[in-house]
Amino acid sequence: MKTVQTFTTAAGRTIYSFPVQSFPNLVNNIYVISDGQSRILVDCGSGLEQANADLLAGFTAVAADFEPITLADITHILITHGHIDHFGGLPFVRQYTDAPIGIHVLDRRILSNHEERAIFASRRVAQFLEGAGVSAHHHQQLMQVYLFAKRYYQSVPVQFLLAEDEPTVGGIQVFHVPGHCSGQVCLLVDDVLLTADHILARITPHQAPESITQYTGLGHYLDSLHKIAQVPGIRLGLGGHQEVITDVYSRAQAIRQSHEERLGKILHICRAPKSIADISRELFGPVQSYHVLLALEESGAHVEYLYQRGELVAANLDEIEQTSHPVVQYIKA
Numbered sequence: 001m002k003t004v005q006t007f008t009t010a011a012g013r014t015i016y017s018f019p020v021q022s023f024p025n026l027v028n029n030i031y032v033i034s035d036g037q038s039r040i041l042v043d044c045g046s047g048l049e050q051a052n053a054d055l056l057a058g059f060t061a062v063a064a065d066f067e068p069i070t071l072a073d074i075t076h077i078l079i080t081h082g083h084i085d086h087f088g089g090l091p092f093v094r095q096y097t098d099a100p101i102g103i104h105v106l107d108r109r110i111l112s113n114h115e116e117r118a119i120f121a122s123r124r125v126a127q128f129l130e131g132a133g134v135s136a137h138h139h140q141q142l143m144q145v146y147l148f149a150k151r152y153y154q155s156v157p158v159q160f161l162l163a164e165d166e167p168t169v170g171g172i173q174v175f176h177v178p179g180h181c182s183g184q185v186c187l188l189v190d191d192v193l194l195t196a197d198h199i200l201a202r203i204t205p206h207q208a209p210e211s212i213t214q215y216t217g218l219g220h221y222l223d224s225l226h227k228i229a230q231v232p233g234i235r236l237g238l239g240g241h242q243e244v245i246t247d248v249y250s251r252a253q254a255i256r257q258s259h260e261e262r263l264g265k266i267l268h269i270c271r272a273p274k275s276i277a278d279i280s281r282e283l284f285g286p287v288q289s290y291h292v293l294l295a296l297e298e299s300g301a302h303v304e305y306l307y308q309r310g311e312l313v314a315a316n317l318d319e320i321e322q323t324s325h326p327v328v329q330y331i332k333a
């Protein structure tokens with residue numbers, strides 16, 4: 001797990017990339033941007049033992065083959081968004097460096113007030129699962145899965161904010177692209193776009209409903225895809241996972257299309273009343289453990305998008321009005 005790739009930007013900066021195993025089924029790409037003066041670390045893995053070991057091994061490999069950089073030489077740390085596989089390693093990284101940490105303001109509390117935020121977020125996930133029609137037994141299992149990754153991280157203060165209207169360290173241009181995460185950013189390093197989890201080479205980045213976290217949701221996400229499509233001169237995309245994106249514009253277009261197809265499928269499924277759990281089963285078939293939660297959230301994001309736009313309506317209004325924890329049945333308007 002230490003194959004280093006290097007990229008040279010139009011202005012001659014070097015971007016080193018290496019993988020870390022964040023979870024048994026999830027590999028993250030770590031980036032180090034070097035221009036001889038600043039050495040910027042972008043994301044740091046999940047913070048689990050294997051990820052931390054891979055992070056150190058990545059630096060060792062960069063030093064062996066390219067440039068003598070250690071974690072202690074890092075001048076800035078940029079976190080692309082508040083998902084644990086991207087920031088969970090911060091307490092570990094802090095053992096080696098005091099470099100300031102920057103993130104978009106909408107995700108700051110996830111890093112700096114993690115324990116509080118996890119409690120509020122899990123309340124809203126529980127409420128979502130209830131309204132989605134997930135059985136009580138299944139519900140409990142899913143909440144345990146959801147909370148697992150939220151328990152081991154300890155809050156770390158944030159020193160500066162990434163904002164779209166001001167270039168950040170090294171003149172890197174920030175684009176706020178909410179959707180996959182509230183504070184998701186893409187970082188334009190000369191002509192190379194670090195797309196983080198906004199645009200990925202092979203999968204459509206995960207979506208969850210805005211009812212769980214404000215500024216997520218499919219509507220924001222599609223707007224953010226459009227925003228990146230308008231940025232001229234992106235030669236190459238480097239994602240938070242998976243391979244290099246050789247054509248960011250056509251990849252963004254393909255992702256949009258796959259969401260449109262999914263929206264169409266849901267309208268088709270909802271010719272008869274369906275709960276989000278029903279819709280999720282029809283879209284994704286039988287899935288296990290964490291993937292059940294991901295499938296429910298993904299379905300929920302699409303249903304919410306259609307409901308917000310009046311293309312789906314609630315079919316069981318009386319029940320919703322009269323019971324305290326109703327499961328919403330959606331039907332095509």
Ligand SMILES: [Zn+2]
Pocket residue numbers: 081083180181197
């Ligand atoms: Zn993410």
Ligand SMILES: [Zn+2]
Pocket residue numbers: 083085086197240241
């Ligand atoms: Zn990720």
